[in-house]
Amino acid sequence: MDNPYLAAYRAATAHQRDHDPRGLGPDGAPWLSCMCDDCRGLARQRGFYGLLREYAWSIPTDTALDTIAGCSPHGVLxxxxxxGYWAWQLRGRGVDVLAFDPxxxxxxxxxSGRRWTGVGVGDHTAAAQHPGRTLLLCRPEPEWGAAAVDAYRGRTIVYVGQVAERPAQLSSPARVVELPRWAGATDRLEVHER
Ligand SMILES: C[S@@+](CC[C@H](N)C(=O)[O-])C[C@H]1O[C@@H](n2cnc3c(N)ncnc32)[C@H](O)[C@@H]1O
Structure with missing residues (x-):
């Protein structure tokens, strides 16, 4: 299935490398705001956080999505x-996903208000209701992310986001999958098993 966010990320990387490599971050990762003198593309077209708001805060890859599918025999919460971008990508792979956001x-x-797939209205307290499912947290805010981990009674938690923002209860991942990163970011996927 198409992954337009990954395609946009690759386009941004190629664009910045070809037009003005000085715009790339120290690890060769593209900036969210394009530094190209000609068009200053992404920043001007969509606003600094435009891609994050349109798609998701972290970028899913096949390996990341397959990892979630593989550790979620009874579906994902x-x-x-x-x-709903990550939920959309997972559902497209046949994964049973319950997705909520307040x-x-x-x-x-x-x-941005775009809806990639159905996302129900609900908050982190839903984590208490579905212990059989793998709990998926993509770029949670620290406060409610930690509360979701506390509320969850199941076995497997997948954290997607920056290491420094990870809920403190999640210290030793059983598996780590590196993700494409915007310059300055440290996003990755971690599988935590209890
Ligand atoms: C940084 S955004 C990440 C959104 C999405 N997971 C992504 O990666 O694009 C944080 C999200 O947390 C949601 N949120 C705020 N309070 C929440 C809560 N108490 N429980 C669950 N989600 C919450 C916001 O509405 C917002 O969609």
């Missing part, structure tokens, strides 16, 4: 799903 229409500004 995603809380804080935002616009603001799936993005009125608070976290997402």
């Amino acid at each position: 995603e809380v804080g799903a935002g616009a 603001d799936p229409h993005g009125r608070a500004g976290w997402s």
Whole structure:
């Protein structure tokens, strides 16, 4: 299935490398705001956080999605799903995903309001209701992310986001999958087993 966010990321990388490599971050990762003198493309076209708000805050890859599918024999519960991009990608692979967000229409500004798939209205407390499912947290805010981990009674938690923002209860991942990163970011996927 198409992964337009990954395609946009690759396009941004190629664009910045070809037009003005000085714009690339120290690890060769592209900046969210294009530094190209000619067009200053992504920043001007979509606003600094435009891609994050349109798609998701972290970029899914085949390996990341297959890893979630492989550790979720009874399906996934995603809380804080935002616009539903990760849930959409997983459902496209046949994974049974329950997805919730208190603001799936993005009125608070976290997402653009685009809906990639159905996301129900609900918050982190849903984690207490579905212990059989793998709990998926994609770029949770620290406070509710930690509360979701506390509420969850199941076995497997997948954390997607920056290491420094990970809920403190999740210290020793059983598996790590590196993700494409915007310059300055440290996003990765971690599988935690209890
Ligand atoms: C940084 S955004 C990440 C959204 C999405 N997971 C992504 O990666 O694009 C944080 C999300 O947390 C949601 N949120 C805020 N309070 C929440 C809560 N108490 N429980 C669950 N989600 C919450 C926001 O509405 C927002 O969609």
